[in-house]
Amino acid sequence: MVEKSLLTPNLSRRDFVKALGTITTALGLPLTVADKAAEAASNVDNRPPVIWLHFQECTGCSEAILKTTHPSPAELILELINLCYQETLMADFGHSAERLLEESIKKYAGKYILIVEGSIPLKDNGVYCKIGGKTAIDILKHTAASAAAVINLGICATSGGIASAGSNPTGAVGAPELLPEGIPYISLPGCPPNPYNLLGVVMFLLNFNKLPEVDSKKRPLFAYGTLIHEYCERRANFDAGRFAKEFGDEGHRNGFCLYQLGCKGPITHANCSSIKFNEGIVWPIGNGNPCIGCTEGDVLFKESLFSHAMVIQPRLNSNVPPATPEDLGKSPTAFQGAVVGTVLGAVVGGGAVLASKLSKEPEDENK
Amino acid sequence: MGSHKNEYDVQKSKIFTPAFYVFSVIVLISVFIIIYRYVMGIGYVSNLNDGWPWGIWIAYDVAVGTSIACGGYVLAITIYVMNNFKYHPMIRSAVLASMFGYCLAGLSVMVDIGRPWNSYNFFVPSQWQFNSALFEVALCIMAYSLVLIIEFLPAVYERTSTLTKYPRIAAFSKMGYKYIDKLLFLFLSVGVLLPTMHQSSLGTLMVATGFRLDDLWQTNFLPLLFLTNAVLMGFSVIVFETMLTTSLFKRSFEKEIISLSRIIPYVAVAFILIRFVSLTTSGAWGSVFTSGTLSVVFWLEIILLLIPSFIIYATQFGKSQRGLFVSAMTLMLGAGLYRFSVYLIGFEPGPGWGNYFPSINEFMITVGLISIEIVGYMVIVKLLQVLPNVSKSH
Numbered sequence: 220m221v222e223k224s225l226l227t228p229n230l231s232r233r234d235f236v237k238a239l240g241t242i243t244t245a246l247g248l249p250l251t252v253a254d255k256a257a258e259a260a261s262n263v264d265n266r267p268p269v270i271w272l273h274f275q276e277c278t279g280c281s282e283a284i285l286k287t288t289h290p291s292p293a294e295l296i297l298e299l300i301n302l303c304y305q306e307t308l309m310a311d312f313g314h315s316a317e318r319l320l321e322e323s324i325k326k327y328a329g330k331y332i333l334i335v336e337g338s339i340p341l342k343d344n345g346v347y348c349k350i351g352g353k354t355a356i357d358i359l360k361h362t363a364a365s366a367a368a369v370i371n372l373g374i375c376a377t378s379g380g381i382a383s384a385g386s387n388p389t390g391a392v393g394a395p396e397l398l399p400e401g402i403p404y405i406s407l408p409g410c411p412p413n414p415y416n417l418l419g420v421v422m423f424l425l426n427f428n429k430l431p432e433v434d435s436k437k438r439p440l441f442a443y444g445t446l447i448h449e450y451c452e453r454r455a456n457f458d459a460g461r462f463a464k465e466f467g468d469e470g471h472r473n474g475f476c477l478y479q480l481g482c483k484g485p486i487t488h489a490n491c492s493s494i495k496f497n498e499g500i501v502w503p504i505g506n507g508n509p510c511i512g513c514t515e516g517d518v519l520f521k522e523s524l525f526s527h528a529m530v531i532q533p534r535l536n537s538n539v540p541p542a543t544p545e546d547l548g549k550s551p552t553a554f555q556g557a558v559v560g561t562v563l564g565a566v567v568g569g570g571a572v573l574a575s576k577l578s579k580e581p582e583d584e585n586k
Numbered sequence: 587m588g589s590h591k592n593e594y595d596v597q598k599s600k601i602f603t604p605a606f607y608v609f610s611v612i613v614l615i616s617v618f619i620i621i622y623r624y625v626m627g628i629g630y631v632s633n634l635n636d637g638w639p640w641g642i643w644i645a646y647d648v649a650v651g652t653s654i655a656c657g658g659y660v661l662a663i664t665i666y667v668m669n670n671f672k673y674h675p676m677i678r679s680a681v682l683a684s685m686f687g688y689c690l691a692g693l694s695v696m697v698d699i700g701r702p703w704n705s706y707n708f709f710v711p712s713q714w715q716f717n718s719a720l721f722e723v724a725l726c727i728m729a730y731s732l733v734l735i736i737e738f739l740p741a742v743y744e745r746t747s748t749l750t751k752y753p754r755i756a757a758f759s760k761m762g763y764k765y766i767d768k769l770l771f772l773f774l775s776v777g778v779l780l781p782t783m784h785q786s787s788l789g790t791l792m793v794a795t796g797f798r799l800d801d802l803w804q805t806n807f808l809p810l811l812f813l814t815n816a817v818l819m820g821f822s823v824i825v826f827e828t829m830l831t832t833s834l835f836k837r838s839f840e841k842e843i844i845s846l847s848r849i850i851p852y853v854a855v856a857f858i859l860i861r862f863v864s865l866t867t868s869g870a871w872g873s874v875f876t877s878g879t880l881s882v883v884f885w886l887e888i889i890l891l892l893i894p895s896f897i898i899y900a901t902q903f904g905k906s907q908r909g910l911f912v913s914a915m916t917l918m919l920g921a922g923l924y925r926f927s928v929y930l931i932g933f934e935p936g937p938g939w940g941n942y943f944p945s946i947n948e949f950m951i952t953v954g955l956i957s958i959e960i961v962g963y964m965v966i967v968k969l970l971q972v973l974p975n976v977s978k979s980h
Contacts, residue, residue, distance in 0.1 A: 555946055558950075570912075573833050573834070573911065574911050575908075576833055577832075577907035577908040577911055578906055582906060582907065
């Protein structure tokens with residue numbers, strides 16, 4: 220399907236349906252969905268309008284999308300979605316671009332998907348990020364108000380990201396803090412998030428007209444429901460206690476577990492270990508770099524890259540001692556203290572009684 | 587060893603005393619809990635978790651328990667290495683106590699490990715990991731338990747060779763006694779080597795925990811400190827045990843114990859000096875008054891060693907039976923507290939793991955293991971020639 224792009228001239232219906240079938244399978248959806256998708260995608264009028272906003276960020280999330288091949292970005296933005304506004308990709312610029320944004324908001328009010336990339340600075344009335352004379356705060360609130368759904372793309376848009384690190388000089392926050400009440404949204408954190416997770420969400424929206432199931436941080440469960448640790452290719456080394464101790468040492472060269480180098484895999488929810496990057500070829504841990512926890516707002520940029528992650532694992536069964544922090548920190552009950560105290564008291568008391576029976580006169584060792 | 591035969595004596599008193607019944611009941615309770623632990627899993631009986639992977643079983647039964655069991659070790663050094671044969675009559679009771687201490691430490695490890703069904707790998711040399719301090723500890727404890735059992739066998743054979751009703755057992759015992767008597771020097775030398783190795787490794791284990799052990803205890807001197815601590819504990823335990831049997835079994839006083847106790851102040855001061863040097867090299871002097879409870883524990887350890895050392899070194903009270911008993915008990919508390927601090931009190935697994943306090947079941951297993959030792963010791967000294975023959979020897 221890569222050879223025959225959806226944009227290839229004279230693309231047969233068969234190739235088109237094949238392509239959608241592959242996408243559907245990749246997302247783990249039932250194959251019947253492929254037919255629905257074919258229907259939905261082939262009908263030009265049904266292309267969902269998408270507005271894509273950039274704020275404080277590096278555009279890495281967009282770059283990641285541009286590197287996909289199935290579907291290629293061209294297929295995505297021309298065939299599958301109706302991309303109304305995307306500063307990196309659009310031909311228009313200046314006033315023309317801003318006019319396009321306003322027109323799209325009016326034309327597709329209540330229908331368009333809003334994708335937010337980058338954090339929003341709140342400090343000093345948001346003067347640190349302005350586009351066309353308007354602050355990021357105003358643009359986001361204005362655009363989100365009439366969106367059908369919002370997708371927060373990348374760690375910056377979900378929880379502030381690198382701009383909010385340390386002293387957070389611009390007062391940067393993620394988009395969820397500013398979105399108007401009642402607007403459904405979903406978060407795809409990552410640095411960058413895997414582009415196929417975005418495509419998956421868009422395809423899901425396209426087919427079912429709703430957002431996929433999410434966890435407590437509004438991340439889709441199909442992508443963020445498991446820990447990297449659970450499906451990590453180096454997991455066997457973790458279980459066997461084979462660790463790289465420093466970069467470039469023997470264990471590192473042998474592909475041992477990177478936990479002791481600060482890998483955050485055990486606390487990071489993402490599917491990197493399953494679908495990887497660059498079309499499923501490579502990913503950080505596979506390359507010998509510890510996971511930095513980029514899908515967890517309270518890990519990346521908040522914790523040291525080299526600190527040891529607290530290993531959280533679901534309990535296998537009741538015979539395994541509690542491993543999650545919620546079960547911990549029990550202080551001793553009065554009964555526990557009483558039992559321990561009684562035994563210690565008995566030992567000391569018994570010793571005292573015995574001592575009192577022994578003579579306190581010095582013994583003559585030469586007797 | 588035939589020439590030493592009348593050095594030892596059977597303690598002639600009733601076996602089924604009230605104390606016997608009390609401790610036996612505690613043993614039965616703990617055996618029940620241990621069975622429960624194997625049926626239901628370790629999470630059902632203990633407060634252990636991934637942050638606190640070891641608790642009272644390791645801190646007391648292994649770390650403190652094996653040091654209490656070092657009586658046989660220091661006495662073997664005193665007698666066979668330093669050539670002080672006047673202490674020889676004490677060796678059997680010390681070896682008996684050591685044997686119980688080490689075997690029960692091994693048992694408590696089997697209770698403590700999360701996947702005991704994998705423990706057979708320990709006997710498969712291809713599975714050995716020679717870089718592991720824990721491996722060395724396990725190997726030495728197991729080997730030393732065996733050596734202690736062999737060292738104690740002559741006492742058993744002496745008894746079984748007199749069983750005229752069972753001539754085969756008697757003949758076998760006589761033969762066994764003869765061979766062990768000839769080879770005992772070999773086991774004795776291994777028996778001196780093994781504790782030297784693993785007592786220091788018990789310290790190495792906690793060096794490996796790095797910053798999770800508080801500054802006050804974390805130091806590269808831990809192996810040396812644990813070895814010195816074991817020697818200190820060994821001498822204190824011999825004095826303590828002797829005074830305990832003297833008092834409980836109403837035996838006459840073994841006056842060798844006074845000269846043996848003289849070495850304790852020197853060992854204690856050496857230990858404290860090494861401790862101070864280690865604080866200097868690790869730059870932890872700043873924490874000795876500023877760590878709250880930990881500082882209190884730190885000073886308690888030192889005071890519990892210094893005061894009894896002074897009593898033994900400088901006072902007449904230290905030469906009395908009561909003085910020796912109280913000093914030895916205080917020294918054991920101090921030396922034991924040090925090991926407890928290194929293994930539990932000074933250990934901080936990291937944020938979120940909370941505090942550890944043993945559950946009732948956990949605590950009862952430890953109390954039960956101690957009770958096994960007490961009951962076993964009480965019964966065996968009344969069956970076999972173990973305790974020094976005070977009336978004959980001098």
